[in-house]
Amino acid sequence: MEPERTTLPTLLIVDDSQAFRVQARSLLEADGFAVIAEAADLASALAAWEETRPQLVLLDVNLPDGNGFALVDLLEADGFRPIVVLTSSRDVGTYRRRLERSRAAGFIVKDELSGGAIRALMESAR
C-alpha cells in the first residue's frame, strides 16, 4: 500500500508540544508525508534543518525561544526557501498581519491539520 519512499515529500515538524508532534507525525505519515525530523524549539529546528534539509517545515508560531516567523526570516536570510507552513492552536485572525508580511506558504490552525491542507498550500506556493 505504501507509496515509494523517494516520492514522499520530506517534512520537519517544529512544535514544543510533544503530544502534538506525535499525533501530527502519525497523521501526516498516514497522509503520505515523510516526517524526517522533529524539533521542540527554534535552535534545534535550525540544527535539524541544517542536517536534514526537508522540503517542508510544519512550524508552530509560538516556541519557547522565539516565534516561528523569526525562523522563516532566518532561513530566508540564509538563502533557503523551504515551504514553511505555520501552525497554531490560536486562529488565523491572531496572526493575519504577520502572515501577510511573511514568506511562509500559509497557515493551518492545528485542529484542521491534514495532509490535504498542507498539499493545498504547497500547490499555491509553487
Add this chain to the structure above:
Amino acid sequence: METRQIRWAIGLFGILFGAVAVAIQIEHGSNSDRALIDFAVGETYVVGGLYAWGRQPANRTWKLMTGTGLAWFIGDYAAAGVPVIQQLAILFADTDAILLVALVLAYPEGRVEAAFDRAVLVINAVGLTATNALFLVTGASAPNLVLGLAVTFTVGVRVPLRWLRAPRARRRILGPPLLAVSITLFAIGVAIVVRLLGISEDAASAILSARDIGVLAIPIGFVVGSFQLVEDELLSSRARIVTAADAERRRIERDLHDGAQQRFVALSIALRVVRTRLGPGARTDVTSALDAASDELKAGIEELRELARGIHPAVLTDEGLAGAIPALAERSGIPTRVLAVPDGRLPPPVEATAYFVVSEALTNAAKYSGATHASVSARLGDDMLRLKVADDGVGGADSSIGTGLVGLVDRVAAVGGRLDVVSPAGGGTEISAVIPLVIDPALSGNG
C-alpha cells in the same frame, strides 16, 4: 498614641501657642489687625498641614507644613518679657523661614534630592540661626536680612523654573502652591528691602499686609495641591490595578493555550489518525460514532479558543492594535470598516483598554442596534489615543443605564480617560473614547 491623636494634640498646642503669641504682640503695642492676620497665617499652616498629613501620612511635606505654622509664632515671643524666652525666641525666630524653604523645596514628594536644593536648605538653616545669634551678641541685623534676601531670591527663581520644567501632569500638582510661593516671595523680598532701607513699619504697612496675605495663600495653595496629589495617587493605583489584572489575564490565556488547548488539539488529530487507519472498509456505526466525537471535540476546541480570546486576545499581545482591531472587525457580527489604526505599539494598559472598548462597542452594535454597517477608527494625537466606533443602527443607547456601557465608561476612567456615547433615537450610535498614553501620573517624570 495614634497618629490621629498626635495630630489633634499638635493642633491644640498650635492654637494655644499662636494665641499667646498674638496676646504678646498686642500687649507689646502691635497693630491688632496685623496681629490677627499673623495668627490666621500661622494657624492656616498648622491646620492645613495637619489635614493633609492625615490624608497622606507617609508624606513628610505635611509635617514640614505643620512645623512651619508652629514656628511662625516663635519670633513673637521675643517680646515676652522673660529674658531666656526672649533670647531663645530671637535665636530661633527664623525657624519658620527655614521650614518654609524646606517645605517649598520638598513639595510634593516630601524629599529634597537635588544637591543644590540641599545646599540652599543647609545654608539657610545654619545661616539664619547664626546671624540671629550674631544679632543677640552685637545687635547687627543686616547680615540676617541680607541672607534672607539672598535665599528668598534663590528660591524665588528656582520655584518657577521647576514648574516650567515639569511635565504637564505634574504641573497641576505643582501649580497652586508654587504660584502662591512665587508671588509671596516677591512681596517678602520687597518687605526685606523696606526694612533694609529703614522705612518705618507703619509707613510700609500696606506692603507688609500684602506679604502676610500672600503668605496666607501659600498654605492654601499647598492644601489645594494635596487634593490633586491624592487624586493622582488614586488614579495611579486604579491604573496599576487594571494593569495587573491585564497581565494576569494574559497569563491565563497563555496557560490555556499551552495547556488544555494543546491537549485537545492533539486529541482531535489523534481521532483523525484513528479514522484514517480504519480505512474505507470500516463499520459505519464505528466511523459515525468517531465522526460525532470529532465534531463534538471540534466544537469544544472552538469554544475554548473563544474563551481564551475573551480572557485576553493573543493578537493584542503579539501585534498591538494594528493587528487586534482589524481582527475584531473581521469577527464582528455586522460588516465593519476599519478607518484608522496606529501602526506602532502603545503601553499595554492603553492597548488593552482600547481593545476592550472596540470589542464591547461592536458586540453591542451587533446585538442591539440592528445596524447594517459599523466603522472603527483609532488615532493618535496630543499624547492621547482617540477611538471612535460608529454604527448606523437604531440609536438610543445610554451609558447611564446599559450595564455594558457603564462597564466601558469605568474601564476607560480607570486609566484616566473618558468615554462618551452619542446615540439619538433613530440616529445611530457613536462611541468615542480618549485614552491618555501616559496613564500613571507618577510615571510621567519628576519636576
